[in-house]
Amino acid sequence: MTAPTDGYPRRYDSEGLGMSDLERRTHAIGVDIGGTNIRAGVVSWDGEILDTVHAPTPRSAASLERALEGTIRELMQRHEISAVGLAIAGFLTRDRTTVRFAPHLPWRQAAVGSDLTRRLGVPVVLEHDANSAAWAEYRFGAAKGSENVVIIAIGTGIGAALLIDGEIFRGSYGIAPELGHIQVVPDGRTCPCGKRGCWERYCSGTSLIDTAIELLASQPSMSTPLAREVRMDPGSISGRRITAAAQDGDPLGEATVAEFARWLGVGLAMVSDIYDPDLIVIGGGVGSSAPMYLDEAREHYAAMVTGAGHRPLARIRRAQMGEEAAMIGAADVARAARSESTSG
Amino acid sequence: MTAPTDGYPRRYDSEGLGMSDLERRTHAIGVDIGGTNIRAGVVSWDGEILDTVHAPTPRSAASLERALEGTIRELMQRHEISAVGLAIAGFLTRDRTTVRFAPHLPWRQAAVGSDLTRRLGVPVVLEHDANSAAWAEYRFGAAKGSENVVIIAIGTGIGAALLIDGEIFRGSYGIAPELGHIQVVPDGRTCPCGKRGCWERYCSGTSLIDTAIELLASQPSMSTPLAREVRMDPGSISGRRITAAAQDGDPLGEATVAEFARWLGVGLAMVSDIYDPDLIVIGGGVGSSAPMYLDEAREHYAAMVTGAGHRPLARIRRAQMGEEAAMIGAADVARAARSESTSG
CATH class of the missing domain: 3.30.420.40 (ATPase, nucleotide binding domain)
Incomplete structure (x- = not known):
């Protein structure tokens, strides 16, 4: 295959082999952004949910970003985390920084990933919700x-x-x-x-x-x-x-x-x-x-x-993996992308 | 991506960059095995057909293998070649040594690739005909x-x-x-x-x-x-x-x-x-x-x-790439697989 360019997990496999001790100690936040509720969770390297915060999904693009920022900050105050993954039902750009279109959310061509990365000071990665859930099944579940x-x-x-x-x-x-x-x-x-x-x-x-x-x-x-x-x-x-x-x-x-x-x-x-x-x-x-x-x-x-x-x-x-699959998968995708980008 | 295991072209790209001088001097044979005719050709590294032999497709599995052997030997007497690719309309095993089933050919679970490799003394690789033609378009044509x-x-x-x-x-x-x-x-x-x-x-x-x-x-x-x-x-x-x-x-x-x-x-x-x-x-x-x-x-x-x-x-x-696409593509697939396996 050609050289990977999109920061996908390559340094450790589905069993976690190749993962460093540091990677095992860090947590990541996964956020499942539904049309009705935001569900955010702190997820450990082995897929365990350590803490959660829920909030209703605001109607406007700006207030949705603010609500996400608040939810994530709340969890960051209680845990040391290295990355944030957002699971979104919608079309994303291939570099996963921008929402093209999400039928049940107010974002249209919104650079949500870059914005929140800047505001929060940790890497924020977007992932399609079906991809997030699939990744959770691959890392920890049926696949x-x-x-x-x-x-x-x-x-x-x-x-x-x-x-x-x-x-x-x-x-x-x-x-x-x-x-x-x-x-x-x-x-x-x-x-x-x-x-x-x-x-x-x-x-x-x-x-x-x-x-x-x-x-x-x-x-x-x-x-x-x-x-x-x-x-x-x-x-x-x-x-x-x-x-x-x-x-x-x-x-x-x-x-x-x-x-x-x-x-x-x-x-x-x-x-x-x-x-x-x-x-x-x-x-x-x-x-x-x-x-x-x-x-x-x-x-x-x-x-x-x-x-x-x-x-x-x-x-x-x-x-x-049940209803938390997207949250767990988004967190793990973000952790792996972070690990990839910092390993040189 | 995980490490490649199926011998696919990786050492040179669609422009031929990364190809060694030796690779540029060697030819490969591509054979398009249709239900009616066998069309074999010697193909250069840059996709040019240098020589061809045509023959009717025999009805039995054994005589089809013999006909292929004869056709390929004829071309090998006239050219120095490093590998042979067979383009086949049918289901192949993933390692491309064996035909599972080909609706218009007599082979059923036939280890054609391994058999012909042994008989001819050069690596013989099978490839689906649509894949062969696609590969030709990718290397030399529309793609x-x-x-x-x-x-x-x-x-x-x-x-x-x-x-x-x-x-x-x-x-x-x-x-x-x-x-x-x-x-x-x-x-x-x-x-x-x-x-x-x-x-x-x-x-x-x-x-x-x-x-x-x-x-x-x-x-x-x-x-x-x-x-x-x-x-x-x-x-x-x-x-x-x-x-x-x-x-x-x-x-x-x-x-x-x-x-x-x-x-x-x-x-x-x-x-x-x-x-x-x-x-x-x-x-x-x-x-x-x-x-x-x-x-x-x-x-x-x-x-x-x-x-x-x-x-x-x-x-x-x-x-x-026209009607010769499968022949050219099969030859190039075989050449690339050969180059991959000998480069260690």
Whole structure:
């Protein structure tokens, strides 16, 4: 490979081998910046969260930066830290100093990383939230020891990240991979992104609701508990309610989850045709219900992948790092970038 | 990145910088093994073809190996060569010694690389034909100077290759990327692969014929020259005939090519969402008609890609290396692997 230019972890591996004693003693702060809440944590070299601060996410760009500064300073008063990583759902520049665009945050072409580095006096690195969570799985969770990994986070939408040879792949402009809005159904369901038929309209928590409504419309005589609820007040149904109904054996719930599993299998086949990984990790809120649908999705995947029978299939595992994955991963990415830049 | 383990070019860059005088004096043989013909050529360090031998492709695995041995020996008698690269349309093991499966060739789990290396006394390296052609574009053609490139070869089907940081990306099992059989239309056109709705059923030379027939069925009153030919004898229509008709302004031909452009745009958006490359190179037989449809495809691509307006778009260029690309690329891959393994 060509010489690394983006400050990515190279000096120690996923087991922490190659890490100096000094590196083991320093902590880093990871901040998961959601549309509703900021969650900041002090994270040790081995992925343990030592302290946290939560705050609501302000609406304006300037007040969001101020809130972050305050949150981080609060933790810095209590701990010695070497770097800060911010996990952000949005498009970043490849050098990870600037937010190009973040749909749920007020930043547009905002040099957040450089600004906060100057204000706080420690290096502040931005990282895509899916990349942050993927990095946490690679260093401390389900992807430990694997080198070519696709991590798919299924929640309201689909987040994805890719590790190639143990490094986060970010494409030429810092945007890869963005799998949720690949069109899987021409003229299919409308998507808030403005397109139609995006994968996440068929394979996400919110898609479960659309699927249940569509299935019920095609079988109007269906009268299960879930069917009655959907008919009465479709706006009150959540993805969680649907998986719970399926768990209870409700036929509409089961059919909805089966349809979800089919679309997950289609997507996993797509992912394998594209990246040919040895491991696929499924995370996110809907990922936690994986035992309900993963076997079925795996069968669809095996049937749909190109050259089935002539190639090894990727293993599929559930994510292990839970809701703190992005925070832990962002901290570790920042620590590793810091370690890289100071080691010469 | 972790230490390279698969013998890929690292000692000289796409301009040949870092290449020793000895390396510049040695030639390599590249062999493009098609289902019908074997085309072998002696290729100089700067991509020039110095000599060629052609032969029909035998039907059995043993006779194919013998034919290759004879062809290569013939060229070795006339030139001093350091390595041989075989370009193969099929699944290879990641170490590139063995063919797992090649749909148009008799090899199944065949250790062709090791066998021929022993018989010929020079290193014989296998390479996927799309990767070989991509490598030729990177070293000598349209992708020179780019580092993150997707090359799409559109012919009977779709071949694809990916360069990341100037190296061929091959996935965990040597199979990535395999884009032609990604499902783009659920329950869509049947594909010889056994699935339905594969991308190459909508975006290839053969897809043009299906599209023309479908368009004509939906507009039975259409009476253009091409429409009359399709109606008379659909079996006689070729993709080339359709692009020629479009060139002549035949409305059915134009509508067919417009539909092709739409599907190409959908696929280019998919490719950009996945890899976020800075360059997409379009090659293959249908690639040569690109001036007819590329502007339209580019518009569809720009409309379909995720986050349009908030990200730089990849440039799209036509391939430059022509039909010898796989031969030249396979030779250069083998030369570079040889140079890598002997440099310690």
